[in-house]
Amino acid sequence: xxxxxxxxxxxxxxxxxxxxxxxxxxxxxxASKALNNNGRMGAETRERVKRVASDIGFxxxxxxxxxxxxxxxxxxLLTNDTYGRFTLPxxxxxxxxxVDHGVSVFLCAIEDDPALGQIHVxxxxxxxxxxxxxxxxxxxxxxxxxxSNLPVPVVYAFTEGTSDSVTFRSDDAHGATLAVEWLLQIGxxxxxxxxxxxxxxxxxxxxxxxxKAAGGSEAVMYGVWSESxxxxxxxxxxxxxxEKPNALFCGNDQIARGAVDALRERGINVPDDVSVVGFDNxxxxxxxxxxxxxxxDMELKELGRQAGLTVxxxxxxxxxxxxxxxxxxxxxxxxxxxxxxxxE
Amino acid sequence: xxxxxxxxxxxxxxxxxxxxxxxxxxxxxxASKALNNNGRMGAETRERVKRVASDIGFxxxxxxxxxxxxxxxxxxLLTNDTYGRFTLPxxxxxxxxxVDHGVSVFLCAIEDDPALGQIHVxxxxxxxxxxxxxxxxxxxxxxxxxxSNLPVPVVYAFTEGTSDSVTFRSDDAHGATLAVEWLLQIGxxxxxxxxxxxxxxxxxxxxxxxxKAAGGSEAVMYGVWSESxxxxxxxxxxxxxxEKPNALFCGNDQIARGAVDALRERGINVPDDVSVVGFDNxxxxxxxxxxxxxxxDMELKELGRQAGLTVxxxxxxxxxxxxxxxxxxxxxxxxxxxxxxxxE
DNA sequence: TGACTTTGGTAAAAGGTTTTCTCTCTGCAA
DNA sequence: TTGCAGAGAGAAAACCTTTTACCAAAGTCA
Numbered sequence: 062x063x064x065x066x067x068x069x070x071x072x073x074x075x076x077x078x079x080x081x082x083x084x085x086x087x088x089x090x091x092a093s094k095a096l097n098n099n100g101r102m103g104a105e106t107r108e109r110v111k112r113v114a115s116d117i118g119f120x121x122x123x124x125x126x127x128x129x130x131x132x133x134x135x136x137x138l139l140t141n142d143t144y145g146r147f148t149l150p151x152x153x154x155x156x157x158x159x160v161d162h163g164v165s166v167f168l169c170a171i172e173d174d175p176a177l178g179q180i181h182v183x184x185x186x187x188x189x190x191x192x193x194x195x196x197x198x199x200x201x202x203x204x205x206x207x208x209s210n211l212p213v214p215v216v217y218a219f220t221e222g223t224s225d226s227v228t229f230r231s232d233d234a235h236g237a238t239l240a241v242e243w244l245l246q247i248g249x250x251x252x253x254x255x256x257x258x259x260x261x262x263x264x265x266x267x268x269x270x271x272x273k274a275a276g277g278s279e280a281v282m283y284g285v286w287s288e289s290x291x292x293x294x295x296x297x298x299x300x301x302x303x304e305k306p307n308a309l310f311c312g313n314d315q316i317a318r319g320a321v322d323a324l325r326e327r328g329i330n331v332p333d334d335v336s337v338v339g340f341d342n343x344x345x346x347x348x349x350x351x352x353x354x355x356x357x358d359m360e361l362k363e364l365g366r367q368a369g370l371t372v373x374x375x376x377x378x379x380x381x382x383x384x385x386x387x388x389x390x391x392x393x394x395x396x397x398x399x400x401x402x403x404x405e
Numbered sequence: 406x407x408x409x410x411x412x413x414x415x416x417x418x419x420x421x422x423x424x425x426x427x428x429x430x431x432x433x434x435x436a437s438k439a440l441n442n443n444g445r446m447g448a449e450t451r452e453r454v455k456r457v458a459s460d461i462g463f464x465x466x467x468x469x470x471x472x473x474x475x476x477x478x479x480x481x482l483l484t485n486d487t488y489g490r491f492t493l494p495x496x497x498x499x500x501x502x503x504v505d506h507g508v509s510v511f512l513c514a515i516e517d518d519p520a521l522g523q524i525h526v527x528x529x530x531x532x533x534x535x536x537x538x539x540x541x542x543x544x545x546x547x548x549x550x551x552x553s554n555l556p557v558p559v560v561y562a563f564t565e566g567t568s569d570s571v572t573f574r575s576d577d578a579h580g581a582t583l584a585v586e587w588l589l590q591i592g593x594x595x596x597x598x599x600x601x602x603x604x605x606x607x608x609x610x611x612x613x614x615x616x617k618a619a620g621g622s623e624a625v626m627y628g629v630w631s632e633s634x635x636x637x638x639x640x641x642x643x644x645x646x647x648e649k650p651n652a653l654f655c656g657n658d659q660i661a662r663g664a665v666d667a668l669r670e671r672g673i674n675v676p677d678d679v680s681v682v683g684f685d686n687x688x689x690x691x692x693x694x695x696x697x698x699x700x701x702d703m704e705l706k707e708l709g710r711q712a713g714l715t716v717x718x719x720x721x722x723x724x725x726x727x728x729x730x731x732x733x734x735x736x737x738x739x740x741x742x743x744x745x746x747x748x749e
Numbered sequence: 750t751g752a753c754t755t756t757g758g759t760a761a762a763a764g765g766t767t768t769t770c771t772c773t774c775t776g777c778a779a
Numbered sequence: 780t781t782g783c784a785g786a787g788a789g790a791a792a793a794c795c796t797t798t799t800a801c802c803a804a805a806g807t808c809a
Contacts, residue, residue: 075556120527120530120531121531122472122531122533123531123532123533124468124471124472124477124532124533125472127468128466128468128469128472133468134532135532137509143497144493144688144689145489145493149488149489149493152512152514153487153514156512156513156514160521160524160525160528163528163531165481165511165513165525165528165529165532166511166512167509167510167511167512168496168500168510168511168512169500169509170496170497170500177504180504181504181509183464184504184507184509185509186464187464187465187466187467187507188467188468188478188479188509189466189467189468212419287693288693288695289693289695292695315693322666325670326669326670344488345488345490345689345690346689349631349632349633349659351632351633351636
């Protein structure tokens, strides 16, 4: 019974550079210089040290290294996006961009709790993170925690930042334009825009771009970000008299899905009778809708990549121009619009 | 123009314990002991040091502390779950449990790439993590990376682990039993189980528990984890002759959603005519279905909490019994079954 | 008064790595 | 033979904190 108890793995002593030096028959400083390719020494010595190090499985202790170099090769990603719908792709991009540089990422989900946010920020600072990326679920809201005057650089991604910092966000106007132009291109002229609440900044951006691109026929219906609103709005349109639209541009994929459902219930065929475009390219909604949704992808992973590289640049002291960077969107064509390969 | 360039925040010198000691007029060791509440000293001195430390905003450098104590107050969470559907709740639980202990979490998404996994594991070890939690998207698959013989403790959560380690997983049989018993309790007797692929271990566990709980009427349909399979299976059932079921127990929420859609298309009322139960409690699917799904929650957050506390215990050298811990599920009652408050 | 304990505090080592400075050769020109 | 340059390598400091060992002064007991 007692043998079944799990203890911490045997306390095998970590191999340090001392061991390498001893095994290679050189001093610690020579070993260090050999491994880091600096200092002067015979090529043979350098090779031997490296071989020995690899043989005995030496890996430098990042804590000790960081203590001296003031770089921990660690950054923090702060988010209040519980579902991870936006954070996850951003995180994936950040991680992908930074893993090559040996940087690991602390993920801190702070909900909307300022106290929790404060705790996490302090924990990260204690751990000497090289920088912080703040990300959220809304472009026009700040995280509930003060990130100014921190001793490390802060980059904002998909959340409102300070004016003197660098912020990455999607170009929603561009995304909306892509969608509408695609609909026009496949011959749809009567396009209605069903979208989310008016108090979202991106709702305005998308709606404005829609109006501009659609020319005269401006019809925007504001509601909430849910399937049921998409369903309800579509019902309203088809219940009222007058000419019906032949395309719906929806503010997100959930609304689009609700709209598609409502159309099917009325026996209206998507995409033959009506084309539907979503926004977000939230795979789990867009790809599972029948038919799968053509939608706008905000390229959040690329956004994360750039944010990661930027915070790294700042951490290394390389200059970066502050300001807001809008990243272009991408239209993902699936089957909810038709047009591309007629009746495949 | 040049002033617009953002540099790394002015290189304000970090305040160390030296500064505290100097400001309080004591030695460094006294300052340390005062702040950590050990050693002997006058109460007045201790207070004064603490006050000074807080005044000048001293925060101990976790790197230096970790170097000595061999504890970094950092753990790694390794996952191959890209969507984060399972990882995110687990992560939330881990983080919540550990933030109180000052532990931060590295999130490493390794897809299914062994090389990437290896890189991340090595990066974490270099950073002297106190432990690693491995999590995934399937109970019966290992992560594509070897975690045996690591110098730190490893705990498995929602993924297959080694026999000598500790593994946390959901008790799927319990979850399935909860679902079926609920259906029986509200008077449903003809229950069909529509579920995922046969090669999933949890599919068997759930199906077996269903058979056991449902008594005679065993009808299991295996397929894939998608809405369209739920839709298709439901269509099959209603297209073939014979008595129809009055309840569907689905292997996940997406299948359940497909089933609900198929029923609605046939004019069959949910929950009046047929009750539907899902599995996973994936809010975004379950709550947005019309009607919202009654479903089984695997309590992944609690699972994460326990995994976090366990890896912490191991890191601190406290003994833990190895083995598989099955955590109970919870039935989340929404509107897709009826019964609870008849025709509310 | 002498021996011993307690109190309040300091000096120094340890932890693992990098970097700067110094030292000792060897070879070569004067 | 002296002087010198440069190659190769080692010693030591630095990073910041915790901990152990130690010391001096003051109090306690016989």
